[in-house]
Amino acid sequence: LGADGGQFATRGGPDVMIWDLETGAEVRSFRGSAWVVDFDPDGRMVAVAGEGGVQVWDIEEHRRLWSSKHRGCFSAYFDPRASGLYTDCSETGLQRRDFTRAATGDLELGPPRPLRPPIEDEYQVLAWPPAASASLVANLDTHELQFFDAVTLAPGPRIRSPRTVRDLALSPDGRWLVSGSYRHAKIYVWEVDHPAVVRSLPGNDDGLTHFAVTPDSKSLLTDVGGKYTLWDLKTLEPRVEVANEHYRSSTPLAISPDGRTIAVRHGESVDLLDATSFSLLAALPMPQINEI
Numbered sequence: 001l002g003a004d005g006g007q008f009a010t011r012g013g014p015d016v017m018i019w020d021l022e023t024g025a026e027v028r029s030f031r032g033s034a035w036v037v038d039f040d041p042d043g044r045m046v047a048v049a050g051e052g053g054v055q056v057w058d059i060e061e062h063r064r065l066w067s068s069k070h071r072g073c074f075s076a077y078f079d080p081r082a083s084g085l086y087t088d089c090s091e092t093g094l095q096r097r098d099f100t101r102a103a104t105g106d107l108e109l110g111p112p113r114p115l116r117p118p119i120e121d122e123y124q125v126l127a128w129p130p131a132a133s134a135s136l137v138a139n140l141d142t143h144e145l146q147f148f149d150a151v152t153l154a155p156g157p158r159i160r161s162p163r164t165v166r167d168l169a170l171s172p173d174g175r176w177l178v179s180g181s182y183r184h185a186k187i188y189v190w191e192v193d194h195p196a197v198v199r200s201l202p203g204n205d206d207g208l209t210h211f212a213v214t215p216d217s218k219s220l221l222t223d224v225g226g227k228y229t230l231w232d233l234k235t236l237e238p239r240v241e242v243a244n245e246h247y248r249s250s251t252p253l254a255i256s257p258d259g260r261t262i263a264v265r266h267g268e269s270v271d272l273l274d275a276t277s278f279s280l281l282a283a284l285p286m287p288q289i290n291e292i
Contacts, residue, residue, distance in 0.1 A: 001254050001263070002039040003080065007059075008254065008263060009037040009046060010270065016048050018059055021256075021272075024284035028059055038128075040078040045107075047085060049076035054087050056107060065107035077128035079150055085109070086136070088126055093117040094138050096153060115153050116140060127168035127177065135174055135192075139165050145179070147192075159195045161188060167209075171217040176233050178220060180209050187211060187222065189236065199236055210252055214275075215259040223253060223264070228278055242278040 001008045007027060010017050011034045018027040034050040045065065048055045054068040054076045072090035079086065079096075088094045095112040102108055116138055127137040136150045142164045147156035163181035170177055177190045180203065187201040187209060203209035203224055211222045219239060220231045230240040253264045255275065262273040272281040 001256055002043040003041050003257060007039070007043060009039070011035075011037055016046070018046065019270075019284065021261075024282065028057075028062055030055070030057055030062075035073075036075050036077070038077045041080045045078075047076040047078060049073040049087065053089070056085070058105065061105070063105075065105075066109060075126045075128075077126065079128075081150070084151070086126065086128060087112075088138070090118055093119070094126065113153055115148055116146065125165055125168045125179075127170035135170070137168055137170055137177060139168075145177070157192075157195050159190055159198075162186075162198060162200075163188070167211070169211065169213050171213045171233070172215055173217040175217060176213065176220075178211060178213060180211065185209075187220075187224075189220070189233065201231060201236060212253055212255050214255055215257055221253065221255060221262070228262075240276075240278075 006021055008019055008021055010019065016030045016034050016037050019025065020027055030048060034048045036049040038047045044059060046057050046059055051072060053071045054073045055064055056066040057064050068087060068089065070089045070091045073087055075086065075088035077086045083099050085097050085099060086094065093114060094116040095114050097112050098110040100108050119139070119141060125139050134150055135147050135156060137145055137147055140146050143161045145159040145161060145165065148154065149156065159177065161179055163186060165179050165181065167180035175192055177192055179188045181188065185203040187203050189199045189201065191197065201222065209222065209224055211220055213220055218233060220233055222229050222231065223244060226244050228242045228244055229238050232239050253262060255262055260275050261281065262275050264271050264273065270284045273279065274281055
């Protein structure tokens with residue numbers, strides 16, 4: 001979802017698509033299979049990472065501003081507090097580039113600054129820095145997580161995960177770190193100031209578990225066991241539980257920046273749900289959607 005909540009991106013088939021949240025109309029589409037899509041803080045650009053590398057596009061002009069020289073890129077995220085782009089590719093590892101927009105609208109990127117070398121494993125994950133957080137988190141191997149200062153790139157504390165790390169989320173206030181572990185039916189939660197203490201929540205037996213931290217950093221939304229659950233991150237007690245009546249397995253989900261709307265995949269559509277009642281607000285037909 002874009003920073004203003006007005007647009008959101010989906011990936012599916014050979015295309016990345018940008019949609020207007022209010023009307024459900026397609027705004028732009030970009031050719032290229034993608035693993036990760038991210039908006040810049042102004043909502044003017046989108047970064048796309050995938051097997052073909054990293055590309056940065058101007059949304060309104062439908063113009064490619066930059067592309068990486070390396071293929072096989074697992075992540076591309078904009079720093080929401082400063083003009084920086086993080087990329088994680090199989091040949092280069094995790095890097096940051098500072099950039100500026102020229103008067104012509106062209107994107108001028110500085111030299112890459114390395115954070116972590118490539119990992120010889122299919123799971124390369126990154127929790128990018130939300131607006132209020134000064135840290136980002138990346139895996140050093142299948143179990144070891146490393147904090148970095150999001151701007152200086154100085155290394156911080158490390159966290160050891162009990163299981164292989166599959167997905168990561170860092171709360172907007174930087175207090176909570178959440179990871180999903182493939183094939184182990186667990187979601188792990190750490191309080192960043194107390195990294196030695198790890199708590200867990202149930203995941204799905206098939207290992208496909210989707211989750212998102214709410215914008216106020218107080219709750220964790222999961223889609224597990226045929227129901228949506230909002231967990232209190234401090235106590236790990238459920239605040240809200242609602243049966244997932246329409247979906248047979250865990251589906252990709254996202255929460256709008258104002259915390260009022262949840263977007264979930266439902267077959268060949270994206271359903272918008274009220275974040276309080278989980279009632280259906282709208283169903284937007286979108287074929288070949290894999291991720292939101």
